[in-house]
Amino acid sequence: MTSTALKHPGVVLTTLSLGMLVVSLDATIVNVALPSLAAGLDGDMDNVLWVVNGYVLVNAALLVTGGRLGDVLGARRMFLVGLVGFLVASALCGVSENVTQLVLARFLQGVTGALLVPQVMTLISDIFPAERRGAAMGVMTGTIGISAMSGPVLGGLILHDWSWRWIFYINVPVCTAAIVLTLLFVPDARPANRHKFDLMGVFLVTAGLGAITYGLIEGQRYDWGQVTGVISIPAILVAGALILVAFVWWERRYPEPLLPLNLFRYRAFTVATLLNSVMYLTMYGVTLLVTLHLQSVSGHSALRTGLTYVPMALAMGIFAAVAGRLTDRTGARYLIFGGTLVLAAGFGAMAVVESATSTSTDFLLPLFVVGIGVAFIMAPATTEAMMDLPERLVAAASGVFNSSRQMMGALSIAVVGAALSTGLAHQITPEAERVARQLPPEQRARFVSELSKAVGEGGFASGQQAGPGGDAGLVQRLTHDAYSAAFAAAERPTLYMLIILLLVVAPTFLLLPRRAKAAKAATTAEAAEAMPPRQQQDPVG
Structure with a gap:
């Protein structure tokens, strides 16, 4: 592709952001609607879960291919194809009459999202000059963060007043606007040479x-x-x-x-992708921990749980733009290092405030700190990953970079979920024995045994364990007390594990190149813009 003169930078960036918005939003907005989907479509939860999992599976598997298709057929063209396909798939999701139809429509969303997403980084790299690329990437990564964290909130608000179908219908006007704006304002940067597929x-x-x-x-x-x-x-x-x-x-x-392996010889891309991947793994892990805590321990609704993430989303949106501009001035290496330390501090704050009695209010400030840390990793790492790459590798790099993000989401659920489950199974028996002292002696052994078994099998025990003649209300309260204490005790070591992981990878920032030249170019460009027109035309005087 050839460099394209940019006439409407704000409109172009808004258009690309709309595309990223719908894809990122749909990765999380459906989560809070699963019970409504199961009830409305008369499906069991195992099948309904594939409404979420199918989207993630297909999207992660095809992002590399989507990046290459942009290289072969043109990034703008594939961005449009992805938008149109995502619009159609969203409409099909909304009119689905059973779980099978909805899962298939979500597969189509995953496919078309994989065509759309890699083109965004490619178009930004092609359209925006190097000295302004960080700011553009900052806006884009901020959009990803805000949309992903806002999904549960928006989903909860929609479900409060409307049908679950509007979770998907809301994409139709957004995609329509993005399609029109793309046709009018996004430059057509087609590949200079024909490529094989x-x-x-x-x-x-x-x-x-x-x-x-x-x-x-x-x-x-x-x-x-x-x-x-x-x-x-x-x-x-x-x-x-x-x-x-x-x-x-x-x-x-x-x-x-499909994937030129010499891409990984570019140290900046490899290191930035690694740091960004670890950031996503830990961030998704923490959101899983907090969500489970607020819903299973604190007993909060899906909407209140989603609102807890608003400070984190705001921090990501505001500070990603700041971090992007700073990347243009100073380079990415120290910003990423600082962001990693701030992120670890946010996790540490969570470990301090979390307890069996913690509520959403206790997590607001730690999550805000986490949002700042994420912003100062995500925006600079995205810019750094693409900085040194020749044009022929940008599309493939975008596919790999975005695919790693989706893979980290799946890996995080597996790793953090396993660590939490192991800790919970280890802690539940002593906590059950502690609270069982409030029961009659003949009920204590059964209470401890059944609660430990239920938690070990991944369930949540109820007041049914009281036994003949037992006080169901008392047993239900004791069950919740034991589970909450065990969860809090298991949650803290899991947070420590994520902190250690961040601190282990943090020193790799030293492998990133210094960007003194890029920073100087950015400063010179800004100074030139600030000069009176005559001085710009005749710098000698």
Whole structure:
């Protein structure tokens, strides 16, 4: 692609942001609607969960392919195709009459979202000059953060007054506006040369990433064991890894590979992608912990839980733009390092405030700090990842960068969920024994046994465990007290695990290049804009 003169930077950035908004929003907005979907479509929860999981699975598996299609057919064209497809898929989601139809429509959303998302980074890299690219990436990453964190809030508000179908219908006018604005304002930057499309590479990377994503998503459900017959979660994960090995072997030999492996020779891209991936893994992990705490321990509604994330979303939106501009001035390395430390501090604050009696109010300030840390990693890392790449690698890099984000979401649920479940199973018995002292002696052993069994199986015990002649109200209260104390005790070490992970990867910022030249160019450009017209035309005087 060739560099394109930018005439309407604000409108172009708004248009690209609208595309990212609907895709990011739909990754989280559906979560709070699952009970309504199960009731409205008469489906069981295992099937309804695929309304979320199917979208993530397909989207993660196809992002690399979507990036390459933009390289072959043109980023603007694929952005438009993705927008139109996402609009149609959203409408189909809204008119679905059963769970199967809705899951298939969500698959289509995942496919079209994978066509759309990689083009955004490609278009920004092509349209915006290097000295302004950080600011543009800051706006874009801020949009991703705000939309992802606002999904549960918006979903809760919609469900409060309208049908679950409007969760999907809301995308139609947004996509329509983005399509019109793209046709009017986004420059058409087509590839200079014709490229072959690596069909075998598409099959291998889609199968490999799809298998690993499926294994991570479904691992908890099958207790990391047998799925059916000889098929097990470990076998699926191993098969996915082997397929990706075959993909690498194929890519090394194909003349125009789907994913040029020399992309990873660019140190800035590799390190920035690693740091960004760890940030997403820990951020998704913390949101899982806080959501479970607020709903299962504090007993908050889905809407109140979603509103708890508003400070985090605001911090991400405001400070991502600031971090993007600072990246243009100073480079990314120290901003990313500082963001990592702030993020770890936010997690530490959560470990201090969390307890069996914590409510949403206690988490507001820590989540705001987390939002600042995320912003100072996400925006600079996105800019840094694309900075040194030649134009022929930008589309592939965008696919890899965005795919890693989706994969980290699935991996985070698996890792954090497993750590929390292990800690909870370890803590529940002593906590049950502690509260059981308030029961008659003949009921204590049964209470402890049944509560420990229920939690060990991943359930939440109820007052049904009182036994003949027992006080159901008392047992229900004691069950909640024991579970809440055990959850809080298991939550804190999980937060410490995430803090340690951040501190371990933080020093890799030293591998990022210094950007003194880029910073100087940005400063010079801003100074030139501030000069009177005559001085700009005749700097000698």
